[in-house]
Amino acid sequence: MSITWHYSALTVEGQLQRGQAQGPDEAHVVAYLRRSGLTPVRVTAQSERGRLAGLQISFTLRRTGLRRSQVADITRELALMLGAGLDLDRALRFLIETLPETGRAGLRARTVLIELRDAMRNGGSFATALATRSDSFTPLYINLVKAGEAGGALGEALDRLATLMERERKLTTSIQSALIYPAILVVASIGSVVLLLTGVLPQFVPLFAEAGAQLPFLTRCVIAAGDFLTRWGLGLLLGCLAAMFMLRALLAQPAFRLRFDQTLLRLPVVGALSRNIMAARLTRTLGTLLQNGVSLLSALKISEDVIGNRAGAGAVAAAALVAREGGGLSRPLESTGLFPPRAIHLMRLGEETAQLGPLCLRAAELHEDAVRVDLQRLVALLVPAITVVMGAVVAGIVSALLLAMLGLNDLAH
Known part of the structure; x- marks a missing residue:
């Protein structure tokens, strides 16, 4: 009698595949899976699976992977x-x-x-x-x-x-560490502006109203901004949070994420940084896999998932199709224009000398260094820009108060 079996098996690419198969016993199902090119991991009968489901569900829901x-x-x-x-x-x-x-x-x-x-x-x-x-x-x-x-x-x-x-951890940490200071600077600057508009400025508004004088245009604008934040600040904060969640949901959509990643690569400074990060991840992963005896096509398939950019992953997938037909790897990647010329050059050299793995690892070292340099440049641009913009905003608020106070002083005389 044929029974339904649920199985988990490892494909030749190392992917875990789950499915169902029919067979009189476990041995027949295992043999069928091996003939199909799969490595059985777990085979469970339908009835046994049903009996164990109630015992396993609570454990499965709680179980999480390692960091x-x-x-x-x-x-x-x-x-x-x-x-x-x-x-x-x-x-x-x-x-x-x-x-x-x-x-x-x-x-x-x-x-x-x-x-x-x-x-x-x-x-x-x-x-x-x-x-x-x-x-x-x-x-x-x-x-x-x-x-x-x-x-x-x-x-x-x-x-x-x-x-x-x-x-990879060092690369990720360097990116996060480089962006911490600009992020703190932005938060502190915004907090200072909000405090001035909603905490300090309202203390002067009754004084201006009692004087009954015509306030300067800049002062009226600053008071209006303070009133808006006082009245709608919470709603504005909730709106920003909702926009962030909406953006995150949109980024989960493949089509939107692809357009977002393509736009990211075209930005002046961030684009160059993103290209170097992609090149570092691709060459490090590809070189490590090839050095360990993994075939080029399997290595390319795995590398798609670690690049971190949909546009770059699509370029690697297209290059894998060309490589499958014997067309090489460097030329299709070069035609996309998404990867730095230095990475392409070292890949081509590796193909010509049958040293693709070692030269990919060398390219990874070069581009990891390039990422650190790009991060230093980005921070060197961001910090002064944030300081100048927020300094101008604070100076504008203080100037508005001083202009109004000077106007009141003139009226008093």
Whole structure:
């Protein structure tokens, strides 16, 4: 009798695929999946799935994946232990024992590592075990581990993965750190202006009204702005928050996100920064995958997801189609005009010398340095611009008050 089975399986690209299959028993379904080019991860009968659903739902809703920083730290420690001669099971056991048993982050990491260890003890590979926790480990991670296991160099693969994640974290941190000061400056400046208009200015309005004099135009404008903020300030704040949520919802739409990313790349200073970030992420990911034995087409497919720009991801997808036909990688990427010439040149050189992986990593280093330089330039432009604009606004408010006070002084004399 044929039974409906629910399965989770790993594709050749390292993606976790879920679906249903018909078969008399689990062995038939596993054989069918392997004939289809899939690596079975979990196979559950329809009736068993129904019985377990009520027990699993509460756990599934609560379970969350590891943070990227946790994954990077775990990967580095595993790479060090494997490099020192420990086998993977002992390395995982050591990590589990050293992780704290208190705190949400520590418990979550222990749970994930225990699941990985148990899956391997049940006969699965490390890559297959990682695929069961796709909420913590990306397709890039799984593919690199799979290639490392196939080549007998899992320690080297984990070392490259740790380096990749540390470089990505360093790049992200440098971007965030560079923008913190301008953001604080903007918030402080806006707060100062609002305080002047809604807190200081109203103290002088009764004095101006008692004098009954014609106020200067600038003073009337400033008083009107203060009245508007006092009356509609809360509504304006709620409107800004609603606009932010609406923008976030629109960015979740593929068509709008594509147009937004295309516009971003055309901006004068931000565009150059975005191009260098795209190039750094693409070449770092591509080089790491190729150095670990992953095929070019699989590496390009994975790289689409890490670029962080829909326009750039589309360019990589189009280049992958050309590469599939034997047309190379550098020329289709160059034709899009989205990537810096230096990255294209090094890719072309790598194709010509059969050193695409190492030269992609070299290009990544160059463009990561370029990102840091671009960030310094951006901050050097933003900080004076914000200071000048907000200084002019504050000076305008103070000038409006002084003009009115001088007018009252003239009337008194």
